[in-house]
Amino acid sequence: MLKRVHFPRSVLPYLLVAPQILITLVFFIWPASQAVYQSFLIEDAFGLSTEFVWFENFELLVDDELYLQSFGRTIFFSAAVALLSMSAALVLAGFADRVVRGATTYRTLMIWPYAVAPVLAGALWVFMFNPTLGIFPFLLDMVGIDWNHYLNGTHAMMLVIFAAAWKQIAYNFLFYLAAMQSIPRSLIEAAAIDGAGPVRRFIDHIFPLISPTTFFLLVINAVYAFFDTFGIIHAVTQGGPANSTTILVYKVFNDGFVGLDLGGSAAQSVILMVLVIAMTVVQFRYIERKVEY
Amino acid sequence: MVENRPVLNVITHLVLILGIVIVALPIWITFVASTHDAVRMTQAPIPMLPGGHFWENFTQTLLGSGLSGTETAPVWRMLLNSLAMALMIALGKIAISLISAFAIVYFKFPFRMMFFWLIFVTLMLPVEVRILPTFEVVADLGMLNSYWGLSIPLIASATATFMFRQVFLTIPDEMLESARIDGAGPLRFFWDILIPLSRTNIAALFVILFIYGWNQYLWPLLITTDTDMTTIVMSIKQMLEAAEQSPQWNIIMMTALLAMLPPVFVVVAMQKLFVQGLTETDK
Structure with missing residues (x-):
């Protein structure tokens, strides 16, 4: 944590940490504590008076059918995004691990969607699935599916899941490939000599050995799906049709900025904060016990 | 390669190529859309x-x-704004993190x-969970509609x-x-020894933060x-909103292409640093 040899005491270290601490206090700690404070207040309809109500905002949320639905939907959305993009990345990394020549080329071609902003990923997918012009509704029409994510909630949900998962494949692929390549070759060779085929080796050796990476990616993907997908939802569906894609971050934004329900939005923020804190703790506990091969 | 299995090798390459096609398809369609005129882009199926x-x-x-019928800034201006914001965020983060890590x-x-734990806490407070109060702080400081407001927080x-x-x-x-x-x-020690020794880490981090x-x-x-x-x-x-009235998909997709080009270029051109940065920052 601290160097054995260090500089003598002076005012310098305070000056060095000052910018970071100042920004943290002004733009992180203060707003966060404001959110906590506001979550205990209810403002009347005209914004003239506010009343301190303890946990009433939270009680209202727990009783709110729409909020609970949004909660369930967010969990479903995150699980679907994580499952889809992680399994696609696992399969692709498994094959890429076998490649001797051209491995770097494959990696280059696979990782660049990481650089595409979520909102752009949303724009690309919404264009491909545009009901009148898009290439996929055209193909789906041939098999008798009438695609319209503007009217059909299931279609809208599928579309945002595809867009979110597509963007995340690059990240998962990179980490899976690195994990597989760090497994000692001798281990895999020994398994091969004992007669285990490629599929056997993947199921019995490679997959268990990379399980720490799987766990790590699960947390990262959950955080991504919970918080970083706002742009996709905002650009593609605006939470609709009929709230079918309103995930929690979108609801906080919508209730606070558009609906101007300050107390309710602040209470939602506080719940989200608790979720991020829980996820960060899980992530850091895992890092501490990181398995070495 | 542990053993020689020609059939499996062929399958391997086929699967990987298929994967790349799926990953690249949205970008390909975007590119194609940006090479046609507006009239062609209103006829289904799109080329x-x-x-x-x-x-x-x-x-x-x-x-x-840019798009006709909308009140937006010219695209070059928006690209410039993005560049300024990205550079200020990346360089700002690197600068203040270097000095605070040095102090600690x-x-x-x-x-x-x-102080260490205060900095740690920022990890748990993404913008998404403190939208309104942070907005109020920035508004009170008079930083709305400025590069400072875009980057400093x-x-x-x-x-x-x-x-x-x-x-x-x-x-x-x-x-x-x-x-x-x-x-x-x-x-002197910081400037002449620490900075040169962490040069590649700084570069890797810059790629990610940009x-x-x-x-x-x-x-x-x-x-x-x-x-x-x-x-x-x-x-x-x-x-996209304007597209519902006047679908000029060629222009929209060209803008999307221009918007993703700089970061994609950074990833491809500086792949080694990018991979290093990504794996280091998430540890």
Whole structure:
């Protein structure tokens, strides 16, 4: 944590940490504590008076059918995004691990969607699935599916899941490939000599050995799906049709900025904060016990 | 390669190529859409092969007013705003994280651990969970519609501070001992020894943070109301809305292409640094 040899005491270290601490206090700690404070207040309809109500905002949320639905939907959305993009990345990394020549080329071609902003990923997918012009509704029409994510909630949900998962494949692929390549070759060779085929080796050796990476990616993907997908939802569906894609971050934004329900939005923020804190703790506990091969 | 299995090798390459096709398909369709004229882009099914209007669309998008019938800033202006924001965020994060990591590793002073934990807490407070109050702070400080407002509130960074702390901890103590014997003060040591030794880490981090900064969406959306301050990534949403009235998909997709080009170029051109940065910051 601290160097054995260090500089003598002076005012310098305070000056060095000052910018970071100042920004943290002004733009992180203060707003966060404001959110906590506001979550205990209810403002009347005209914004003239506010009343301190303890946990009433939270009680209202727990009783709110729409909020609970949004909660369930967010969990479903995150699980679907994580499952889809992680399994696609696992399969692709498994094959890429076998490649001797051209491995770097494959990696280059696979990782660049990481650089595409979520909102752009949303724009690309919404264009491909545009009901009148898009290439996929055209193909789906041939098999008798009438695609319209503007009217059909299931279609809208599928579309945002595809867009979110597509963007995340690059990240998962990179980490899976690195994990597989760090497994000692001798281990895999020994398994091969004992007669285990490629599929056997993947199921019995490679997959268990990379399980720490799987766990790590699960947390990262959950955080991504919970918080970083706002742009996709905002650009593609605006939470609709009929709230079918309103995930929690979108609801906080919508209730606070558009609906101007300050107390309710602040209470939602506080719940989200608790979720991020829980996820960060899980992530850091895992890092501490990181398995070495 | 453990054993030679020709059939499996063929399958391997086929699967990987299929994977790349799926990953690249949205970008391909975007590119194709940006090479046709507006009329062709209103006829279903949309083309799958490029047309001959790329330069026309390119100049119209970049230098013209962009989408007709919308009140947006010219695209070159938005690209410039994005570049300024991305650079300020990336360089700002690196600068303040370097000095705070230096203070925490090389000095013993009261409240050191408290500062460390304060910085750690920022990790748990993404913009998305404190949207309204942060907006109020920025509004009170008069930072709406400015580059400062776009970048300063985002430059506190726990991950960058941790990464530099990790890097500094691996630098042998003898370095500091000999520097001090030679009479170097803290700032001299920082500038002449620590910075050169962490050069590749800084570069790797810059790649990641540039992409992070460029791709910001929610934050600029909140604090810019002036069209002259809009960033390119933000503008896509406005264009998609406008598309419902006047579908000029060639222009919209060209804008999308221009918006993703800089960060994609950074990833491809600096792949080694990018991979290093990504794996380091998430540890």
